[in-house]
Amino acid sequence: VQLIQSGAEVKKPGASLKVSCKVSGYSLMEFSIHWVRQAPGKGPEWMGGFAPEDGESVYALKFQDKLAMTEDLSINTAHMELSRLKSDDTAVYYCAAVVGGRYSPGAYEYWGQGTLVTVSS
């Protein structure tokens, strides 16, 4: 299994960002894709994913009005869109996969390589 993320981005404050995560080797449906970011010198921060209780998307409170996760099964790719960017959104963004699909609780066995996003005027 490989999770292949889109390349680094430089964005201006107020802009939107879209990061893709292509699952290679298996069907996207076999995983629950979550998004985690890591600011420079900081620990990982969970942004959003799927709740195994009902398979619905869930977001961390601070991202509820600016994060959207989508999936395109035809190309085995998950997307994360973050709007109204600020300088403190500068971070490496990771997709991370739970094996077993949206209804499976689990740790992240597979990670993308990370996408560096820089927000600067």
Added chain:
Amino acid sequence: EIVLTQSPGTLFLSPGERVTLSCRASQSVSSNYLAWYQQRPGQAPRLLINGASRRATGVPDRFSGSGSGTDFTLTISRLEPEDFAVYYCQQYGNSPPYTFGQGTKLEIK
């Protein structure tokens, strides 16, 4: 939201030593859904332990996890040079957010 507190923040150790890292949760972690990750500089985190005590595929048996409820530990029985990295715990069992601890960094003495 469950807050995970890891201690200590940084440890200075020598190869061959044994080390135990701590992760304490602000409330009980349901079903012991607690994971440990290793992160080396410039790399994504790597899953070591899930379910508090199950080694992930390919993880050497010098890594072991234990604990339940609110107190969890990761033990490395004999440090190898490649083990000097940052270690994070994460809970994924209760309602989201699926929070991470702030990390423990192992540095070579």
